[in-house]
Amino acid sequence: MTTANSRTARAHFHPTTARAPVSLPPMPGEQQAQAAYPPVDLERSWFDGDELLFEREGGFDRALAKGFFLLRIPDGLDTGPGDRFAAHFHEDPASDDLDPYRGYRHADVPGTYQGYFDREHDQWENFYIERVNWSLLPPEVTELGHRMTGLGVAVLCAVLRHVQVPQDLWSEVSGGLSDNGGHQMLAFNHFRSQKETRGCKFHRDSGWVTVLRSFEPGLLALIDGELGAVNPEPGHFIVNFGSSLEVLTSALPRPVRANVHGVVSTERSAGRADRISYVTFLDSALDGTVYRLDHGTAHPVQSVADFAAQEVSRTYDNDGAL
Numbered sequence: 001m002t003t004a005n006s007r008t009a010r011a012h013f014h015p016t017t018a019r020a021p022v023s024l025p026p027m028p029g030e031q032q033a034q035a036a037y038p039p040v041d042l043e044r045s046w047f048d049g050d051e052l053l054f055e056r057e058g059g060f061d062r063a064l065a066k067g068f069f070l071l072r073i074p075d076g077l078d079t080g081p082g083d084r085f086a087a088h089f090h091e092d093p094a095s096d097d098l099d100p101y102r103g104y105r106h107a108d109v110p111g112t113y114q115g116y117f118d119r120e121h122d123q124w125e126n127f128y129i130e131r132v133n134w135s136l137l138p139p140e141v142t143e144l145g146h147r148m149t150g151l152g153v154a155v156l157c158a159v160l161r162h163v164q165v166p167q168d169l170w171s172e173v174s175g176g177l178s179d180n181g182g183h184q185m186l187a188f189n190h191f192r193s194q195k196e197t198r199g200c201k202f203h204r205d206s207g208w209v210t211v212l213r214s215f216e217p218g219l220l221a222l223i224d225g226e227l228g229a230v231n232p233e234p235g236h237f238i239v240n241f242g243s244s245l246e247v248l249t250s251a252l253p254r255p256v257r258a259n260v261h262g263v264v265s266t267e268r269s270a271g272r273a274d275r276i277s278y279v280t281f282l283d284s285a286l287d288g289t290v291y292r293l294d295h296g297t298a299h300p301v302q303s304v305a306d307f308a309a310q311e312v313s314r315t316y317d318n319d320g321a322l
């Protein structure tokens, strides 16, 4: 049961959230991508208390329009446990100190969209785990999960403030996320270079804000109709926005973009470790509603459950359409 207030219209869903189809080339290999797609000039930001500050004048608006930006990793936030987990979750135990980070291929994680996934069409294999199950992780990985999702929620609140979504609507339209509720997933990615296929399909993230830790190039994003490389910067997370935020803000003067992105095929070479990355995905609670805001009223578009099912199936199938 949702508690609709006077500026939240009653649930009466429009039949679809379909956006204009985008056409993309087949996912390139990494050398081809390096030659063809220049790095995107990402805005750099940091938190001062709960204020999100950008290095350059107008940086906040450009970050929202590009859908990707860099966020400085706060002092004292130790990413080491997550870096280790991403590197080892898929391995079998080997009787050494790293064993708490291994063996997750067979972990039994309750709930939807969770656990280990061997993606048939992609190099990546994933381990997804929602906050209710983080007690299954090494405690220092759980701690990092809370820090990263805390940053993501703070980014969401800063964005909602910046685009002037009335604060009394935040909790309802974000399915509880702005109050640190909602659905908070840690997702670890290992790209198996021995598979001769794309790294992962071009996709949009379905929720609100994604906080990404990656270590090397390979991520391509479609920004203003051009594919570009979204490369990591030491000491920074990459932040990108999900479809729920794009739908919510689509009728506002400063719409936020949830841009399509994917990872190139990485090549196997001697002495080179496989590409790894990890993210926190922040979504509405699954029993919530996706809204579009127009003239101060939040209009229901679709149930979060249907929206998530749609977005998830197009992320991992083998169909080029988006």
Ligand SMILES: O=C(O)CCC(=O)C(=O)O
Pocket (backbone or CB within 6 Å): 187, 189, 205, 212, 214, 218, 219, 261, 262, 263, 276, 277, 278, 279
């Ligand atoms: O590995 C990357 O750079 C991107 C990962 C990603 O897009 C995702 O996990 O949704």
Ligand SMILES: [Fe+2]
Pocket (backbone or CB within 6 Å): 203, 204, 205, 261
């Ligand atoms: Fe993604």
